[in-house]
Each structure stands twice: as structure tokens, then as C-alpha cells.
Amino acid sequence: MINLLLLIALLGGASCSQDLCQQEKCLCGYNMYKNTKTHFSMDCSENEFDTLPNIKEMPEHFDELDVSQNNIKLLTKGSFASATLKVLIANHNEITEVSMEFLKRIPNLKHLDLSHNHLKKLDAKVFQAATSLHHLDLSFNKLSTLQDGLFKPVKTLQFLDLSYNNVGSYLMNLKDLHDPKLGITKDLPNLKLNRLNITDLPTDFFTNSSLIYLSLDDNRLKEIPKLPYTIQYLDLSGNLFTTLNVKHLNYHKLKKLRLTRLPLLEKIEKYAFYNLQDLEFLYIENCPRLMDFNDMAFGALVDHEGLKLKSISLAGNALNRLNTTYYHLFNDLERVDLSNNPWICDCDILWFKLIKNKLMNKNSVRCALPSKLRNSSILTLTERDLPKCTVGSGWNTHKVLVSIIAVLCAMLVAIVAYIIYLGPFKSVVQNKFVGTQSPYTVVVREDMITT
Template sequence: MRTFYILFALIAYSFKVQSTTLCDSDFCVCRHNNKSDRDLAGEFVVCSYDPSVLNRIFGLPETVYSLDLSRNNLTTVRNSGLLQSNTLTELYLNCNQIREIKENALQLPKLKRLDLSDNELEVIHEDAFKYIKKLEYINLANNRLTSFEKISFHHLGNLNEIILNNNDLGASLEDNNLFDRSGYGLTHKIQSLSISGINLNVVHENFFVDAFDLKKLVISNNNLVDVFEIPFTLEYLDLSDNPITQISGEDFDDLLALKDLKLNNLLIKQIPDYAFASLHALKNLEIERNRNLTEFSPMAFGQEILEDADDFALENLSLKGSRLKTLDQKLEVPFGQLIRLDLQGNFWNCDCNLVWIKKLQIQKEDYEHLRCFTPKPLYNSRIFDLNERYFSCPANTRNVGTIIAVISFCVLLTSIALWIFLFLPKYQSRCNFVNNIPVPTAGYTVLPVHAPIQNR
């Protein structure tokens, strides 16, 4: 009988342990989401800083929504009770040292968001995502991926956002199409793609031909020297940190839906006429840290908005950290419509051609470093602290002085001429005075003929 009670106690204890969830442990933090949104209902579980977390015998709450296993120094994702759930929607495995994801390790049929960034993945098994077919978002940034030859996205039919930043994938993409079913197989449902810092040298002509619904593209921090054929469906485009030397209106001709454009830290020297004239939906434009940029054409947004800015959609413009010295006053009308304008950190020449900027409604936090670079007496002065009388044009002053000098010289010559004809002594004929002026001798002599003088 005693043996029976002991066995019963062990079974009961075992059942209790198996039924205990992570929320009953002392190494995880759980909180319940009380929002009315049904998709967000459930437990948010955070189990970071525990390298043995996948070996724990605790189970997941029945209504778990989000599980955070980041920063656990995990090297392998393998089968575990913590990775089996019919309700889990978000899984964070970022900031570990993961080198391998075992086949069938992720048995999460409701999973929509997966973060594997900041790991050491070189290869992903083709069946690693076999049981997460509802996945919509995946972050693979900051791994060691060099090719997609052993990665298949074909069966991720609901995937609409993928982040591949800072993987050395550039060489493998120069002759392949991410969206081609015979290639790497991203579906045409992809709406957001981030391939920043992948050592991409060129974007071939048909790279985005199958990206039918792409709305956001981040292709910054690569080695692109030219603007490529941009998908016309884009609403957000980031071309920053590329050695692009020039842009033109033709580059953005068909981007009728584009709302956000970032052109930071390029090698462009000017913003030419009509560069953004076709971007009628553009609301946010960043042109920051362009250290070769010295010219911004007043016609950059077209001619019409200079006279009537009612249809000017742009709300936020940043030109900070470049080498601009002045801006044409013709831009006063469109710039006056902006909600936010940042002109800080340029080499502004504070003369009469720039004083109009003080009329703009620039927010206080955006003019602390809006300062003069020249002329020397105004160096480092805050433009909005200066009185308008200091915005003079020395060049115009020199021109006026030149004109005055020329007029004075002409008056002097006129005065000398009048003196000669009015105040020459009467006994000397003015005509004789003129005749006595030395004349250069010629190569032959002409005998003068004088009329006889009659005696009176």
C-alpha cells in the first residue's frame, strides 16, 4: 500500500510539473494584454538571459500571443515544448548566437512574426519554416547569409515583409531575381523589402519586374552609383548612403504614389530643375548629409508651385548637414507651406539674398544650428537671432561705387572741356590753340597755303 501512495504521489507531481507554465517560473515575465483587439489577446511572455530556456520542462500558457527568447546565447533552435503552440503569433529569437535551425523545430501554425536578427546564420534548412505557413514578417538582418540557394520562400505565401540587412548577399543578387519563382522565390505579395548594407553593386533591369505590390523599399548603404528602374508601386523609398553622383526628374517620373523619399549621404552636387516635379504625393523628403551638395534649383519642384502652392503636397523637408550657401527666394511660396523645414548645418552666406528665410515658420528645435558661415563678422551667428539689417550685399555696394567713380570721371572730363572753351585767354585764338597742338610728322611734307593778309 505504501508503494502505491508513493507511485501516486510521483505521478501527481509529474502531472503538476508538466502542467506548470512559464508564467509560474521565476525566470520569465508574463503580462496579459487587455486590449480589445482580438488578434492581440493573450499572454506576452519574456524569457531572456537564460541559456537553458529551451531545456526547461515548463509549457506555454494556453493563450500565449508573444514569446521573447532573445539574448539567451542560444546556438541551435531545436524541438522544444516552448516552440509548439496553436496560439503563438510572435516569436523573438534575435540577439542570440544561432547557427542552425533544426528541421521541424518551429511548429507554430499561427505564427505571423519571426525575428531572427543578430545571429550567426549561414544556412537555413529548407524545411525550417515548414509549419509556419501563415508567416507575414521575418527579420534576418545581421546574420552571415551569403546566398539564398539553400533557402526557400516559395511556401511562405502570406509573407509580405522581409528584412535582410547587413548580410553579404550582393554578389548572389546581381544575376538573380528575388521575386522569380525559378530563383529565390519571394512571392508577389511582398510589400516591404529591406536590403540595406548587403554589398549590392548593381540592380539589373528586371530585378523588380515581378514585385507587383511592393510599397516599401530600403536599399541604402550599398555600392550603387546610378538610380535604377524603381517599381512604380512604391510609397516609401530609401536610397541613402550610396555613391550616387546625380539625380534627375526622369529617375522618379512614374512614382505617382511615393510619399517618403530619403536621399541622405549621396555624392550628388546639385538638385536640378524638375527633380521632384512628378512626385505629386510626396509628403516627406530627406536630403541630409550630402557633403558635395552646393546647389538647390528653385525649379526642383516645378514651375507651378512657385506661383501657387495649393497643390504642393510636401509637408516635411530636411536639407541639414550639406554644403548649401544660399537658396533662391522663389522658394518662399512652397517652403512657406511646409509643416517642418530643417536647414541646419549648411554653409549659409548671410547676405541680402538669404534674409527671406527669416520669414519662414521654422520650429525652434530646427534653427538652433541654422547659422551663418559667411561673411566672417557673422560666422556662427544664429540666423533667427540676427536683425535683418545685418543681411547686406557687399557685392552690390562695390558695384555702386564703381558706377559713382565712372560718373565722377565723366564729370571731370566735361569740366576740363568747358574750361578750355570758356576760360582760355582772349588774345589767343581758340582755333590757333587747337592748331598748335603737335601733330605727328608724316613721311612727306605738305607746304601750307596761307591767304594773304590785307592791311586795313
Template sequence: MLLKLLLLFVLVFCENVYSEICSNASKLKCDCRIFTNTKSHLPMQTADCSERGIENIPENIEDGLSILDLSINVIQNLDPTKQALSSNSLEELILSYNNITYIDVNFFQNLPNLQQLDLSNNFISAFNNSEVFQNLKSLNFLDLSYNNLNTLPDFIFNPLFKLIQLDLSYNYMGEFLTSSKSVLTDKLGLTSNLTQLSINGLNLMELPSGYFDKFVDLKKLSLCDNDLSVIPTVPYTLEYLDLSGNKLTFISARYLNYHSLKVLKLNEMDTLTDIHHYAFYNLFALEKLYINDCPNLKEFNELAFDVPSKDIDHHPKFLSLARNGLKSLNQSYKYFFKNMDHIDLTHNPWNCDCDILWLQDFADELSKPHELRCNYPSELKHKKILDIEPSDLLECFPAIYGKKSHRVLIVVLSLSCVVLCGLIFYLLRYPINGIANKHKIGPNSPYSLAHTTDHA
């Protein structure tokens, strides 16, 4: 009986919270479902209205809807006089990949509990009023990436005192965001509560000294696809730093002195050619290191972390060096590899000589080990490193094939024996006396005096 009452309650509750956007009568035909919130353990409703050709924000969104996804549609303007959006229960609103160019200052006024707002991949060129987010007191995530923004109004983020994640990537704000070291805080109103910041693809050449000083809780920073030639000073609280796609030419410990950093990404840099000694020595907490797609990085320093030792448990546990220009890797790294969980060395132009064979001992630790292939010498080109046999590199196995000098001597002696045997055979076949008699001058020789007189 109790189970029946509970089931009846759930059905009644679900029917009551089902908003009009999810009703059978709705023309939008959104995919709606109810799930349990992992934090509150209460039922929540989500509506996936993406890719429906929607031109206007749906009306009459009732309380009960927690997540509304309107991405990949053709919405152009967010104007409350034409399309009102009001909900006390909505926590996440996704408006990415639309054609939005204009947002009215009052559009978000009736979403007091909104926590996440995604406006990425639109055509927003400006916010005409700094109070556009003034009523979003609960907002903790804001994505404005991939728009056409050049500047932002003063104090636009001032009402967002709970904001902890901000993405401004791939706009045209590079000059604006580097106009002063305090532009993010004093001018735009960001608080020190920020924990994640993405400012990728803004053509940043350098950052003013002290640029991040006020972000004392910043944990994750992404500076990808800029024009930085030197690693900037970042907060010591960072646990994640992505500098991929910049113009760094070297990596040095001088610019990497962050004891809390756990993940470091240095991918896709054609300019990167050198990893200095002890470059990562000061990254005591480093767990994952990515250096991929750097074609001019031809050597990975044997002392990049520290002097290798079999008695020390080294960081990181995850190392990716794929698609670089690496030709060899010092076998001292075998002490590191024994303690690693993931190692990716694929798609490098490896020189397959005696110094590469130690990698065969780590077939279980290597990621995609059968994709490690030789590039040199030519006779081993494209051969899998794990498939190299002793007969492929004779000089590497002196116990089996002897030393190279010994093999050369054996070859020379063998050739000498062949030549000597040939000479002996020739002498036996054509003795010296026979050869001498063949040309001896006698009565029958055309060169003898007697032969000449007879003809006379």
C-alpha cells in the first residue's frame, strides 16, 4: 500500500512539474526527462530543445524545469518585450550556437536562481548596458566565448559575486584585456572568488606584471592560442595551466615554479625547440604533462625533471609526447616509466638504434605501443619498435653476433680465404711451367732465327 502511494505521489509530482515546453501539446517536440540531482537528491527536469529550428525563446516556462538547452537554433534577439523568459526553478540555460546579436538589459531579470549561462558561439558584438546580468545573483558559470566582443562595459561582472568560472575566449578583446593589470577586477568587477578563467585566442602577446595577483583562489587557467613568447607569472594556487598554441621557444624552470600545479599542457607549438635542464623540477605536484604536436622539438632533455633514480617515485604519472620531432629518448627515463600510469610516445620520427631498444621493456605501460615506428635507418623505416629483432640491429647484440670490429675482421678474413683459394686453384689449373713453355722461343717459333733463315 505504501509503495502504491509513493508511486502515485511521484506520478502526480511529475505531472505538476512538467512545464508546458515538455507537454505533448508543445510544437517544439523537445526531449524532456526527469533525473535525480546528485547534490540535493531531488528530482529535476531537463528539456533538450537543440537543433529544432527555434527562432524565439519559448513562452510559458513553468517552475519545475531545471535545465533548458536551446543550442544550435536560429534565435537572433533576446528581447523580453517579444519573448519573455521567466522561471524560479531554471538553473542552467544553454543558448550556444545561435545567431544572437542583441541582448536586452532586462532579458535575464526573471531568472533569480540561474547558475549556469552559455552564450558561446553567437554574434554578440557588444553589451549596451552593464546591468545586463544584474539579477543573476546565483550565477557561477558564464561562457561568452566565440563571439565578436571588442570591449565590455565597466563593472558588468560586479553583480556576479558568486561567479567562479568565466570564459572570454576567441573574441577580439586582447588589447582591451591587457590595457592595465587590474582590468578584470577594478574595471570589469570580477571578484577574487574566481577559480577558472579561460582567455584563449585573444592575440595576447604579454600580460602586465601582477595581472593575476588578486585571484587568490584561481585553480584553472587556460591561455591557449595566443602570441605569448614567455610563460607569464600566474597564481601559485594554480592546479591546471594550458599554454598550448603560443609562441614559446623554450621551457625553463625559471618560469615554472608552481608547487600546486597538477596539469600542464604545452601542445601545438611550432616554435618550441628546447626543454631546459630541470625545466619541471619545481613542479612538485605535477601529475599530467602534455607536450604534443611540436614538430621542431627534436630532443627531450634527460634531466627535464631531475636526475633519474630507481629509488625515487617521480612525477608525473601521465606523460604525453606524441606527434613531436623526437628521434631518441634517453634510457634513464626507464626509472620514470616504471612508476607512470600513461605514456604516449606515438608518431615521432624515432631513430632505431641501440639506444631505443629499452622501450621494448615497457610495452604494457606505453599507450598504443604498436604505433611506435622507426623512421631511421631507411631499412627499418615504418617498422614497429616492439617488433625489432636482434637480426635487425646486429651491433646491439654482441653476445649473439659478436662485436662489430670482430664481424668486420671475420668478413675480411673470409674474403681473404676466398681470394687465396681462388689463387691456389688457378695455379693448379695453370702451372707456371706450362705458362712459360707456351711462349718459349724454339725452332718452330715464329720469332726464331732458324725459322727466318729457312724462309729466306
């Protein structure tokens, strides 16, 4: 039955689509959805077109057109129209203008990619006819400002990318993300604001939103901004943070956190990730000054059953030591990347060998010091390399130290108790409250004291 429907669809649109595709040098194709609806798409990319293909007749289910990597300059005049088109990919062209009249002729458009073009300005009314848009990509253009209420008509928007434009100053002067001047719906879940030269944002810029995905790569932020508690994916790579602490990472639904290419990051503080209980993927990579990863960045790791972490990457930093307490956490993960750090190879590094089955890029987990072991693979070290150590000795040493401290504390408590109750303060304690009827009177019998 499905094959019959597909055959009927192919025959119905064969004459016009075949001629069109041969004439315009486009690749055309039918696909079948699970619900048996046919899907007709045209790939007209890399054809040196100056305008959109001259489409007069198309099959009933024509819904995707790719005209990327051409020389198209205007999306305004022309005979192009489609009541069924849902996806228009027009990236890597020379587009300088898009008109409302153009978008009015494709009223059911849901996905519009205008990235990598020459747009300097968008008319305030351009999206009034594009009320069905879900996905809008305006990245890598030359926009320096946005017209008042530009996005207000697009109440269905699910994804917006303004990255790599010159609108950073404009955004920093808004009250918040949903300022009427911008008109972005509060229900927008996915937003990319990469490389806008943002240095600071109002305190509540994001807090009234329902963002799930936010990318702020390659800006000039010195502190992590306050975010909505709905956030699940966060990318802050390429900013100017010097430390990470619990104050700025308090998002219980966050699942993926990317903190790569941070040129000034030096320290991960105590409890920095303690409140990220739903965190599954953590990437802290290529931070050339990061030497201090606190022993308790995730809190006390004695009991980490509440953590949902699956993968961590600490590759390409300046870390030379990592406390053995992380063995308990890393051993339960699916993926650990500790490659390309200048590790100091002594007894405290040998616990890496206990998690070798979890390690990625194993061949790049190497010693920087001592000089005699420089560039040696940590996972191949033997007792001959470190004659005073055995695998896991660092871990065992840690356990011994904890035991010694516990014993010393117990002895101190016993001494204090002896001084108070059996030493020179005995009579003071016993007679703190006068009167035999006092409930606080301590009665001491001779047979309770042993010498």
C-alpha cells in the first residue's frame, strides 16, 4: 500500500519536477514519512544562481528547498511562491535584503536559514507574514541593530540564532531578552548569542524566560549571568571567567555544561558543581591557566549516588594533579578524558591506572614531570618507573591518613571527657546545681570509677 502511494505521488509530479530539476541542475527527491505522506525536496545548492529557481509548478508535497552556496542577492521580487514549502535553506549567499512580500508567498514556512549572508538591516515588518516560523538562523551577517518589535509576530519561534553579528551593544541596552523593543516570545526554548562582543548584561536579562538551550560562546563575559531555572544546556566557552563557583552554577535541571577555551580560568572552587544534580555531561577543555580543580568541586564524594554525571572531559588544561578522591566518581562514569595535561607523575597519579577502561584518548595521558618520565604514558608506568609506589598506593595512603586523623580525634575526645568527668573538674560538674532533687545532679558511685 505504501509503495503504491509513493508511485502515485511520483507519477503525479514527475513531468514538472523532472524537467525543472534537469533544467535548473537541482537534485530532487521523494521521501516517505512514517504516516505515509510523501515529501518532495529540491537541492539547488552550489549552482551559481543569482535568483531563486523559477518555480511555477511543483508536486503537491514540495516542502524543502536548499539554495545554499549560490550568488543570490535579494529575496524580494520574483514569481517564487509555494503554499506547501516548510524549509528554506539560503545560507552562504550574498543576500542583502528580505521583504515581507517574499515571505508572504510562502505562508507555511517553518525553517528559515539566512546565515552567512550580507544582511545589514531587517525591516520591522518583515516577519509579519511568517507567523509559522519555528527555526530562524540569522547568524554570520552584518546586523548592527534590530528594529523595534522585529520578532513580535513570530510567536511560534522555537530556535533563534543571532550569533556573529554586531548586535551586542544593542542587546546590552535592553531591559531583558523579552523587551518589547525586541519582541521575542517568553516561550522561546533555544537561543544562540555567540560572538556578539557582550561584556555584561542586566541582572535579570534571562530570568523571565523559559530557555532550555543557551549558547553564549566567545563573548567577553567576566561572570556567569543569572539564568532561568529551566536551563538544560549551557555553553559559555571562550569567555573571560577566572574562577567557577557555586554562586553562579545553581541550576538543578542543567544536563550539559560546556566551558571550553576559557583563556583566564585558573580555578574551580569548592562546591562549584554541587548544585548541578542533573548534570550528565561536563566539558572543561583547553583552558591554558586552569591548574586548580578543587578536591570538593562536586562536594564530598563519599556518597555520590545522587549525581547523574555520565561523562567529564578535562582535556587540554594546565592540571598537574587531581586528588585521588575523584577515583570514586570517575570509576562510575561512562567516559573520562584527562588527556593533554602536564601531569606530575608520582605515587598520587597511579590511581589513573585504576580507571583506564573509562579513559578516552589514553595515549595522550602523559607525564610532564619528573624529567626522567617526561612524555611517558601514565597507564604504562610500572614499579620500575616509580619503585617506591604500587598501583593504588596514593589511594591507600589517603585512606590511612583519614584513619589516623579519626583515631586522633577520638583520643582527643576521650582526654577531654576524662578531664571533665574524672579529673580536677569532677566536683564542679557534679555540683553544678545544688540540691539532691535537681534532675541535673550527677550521682557517681565508686564502682563506676576504675583505676
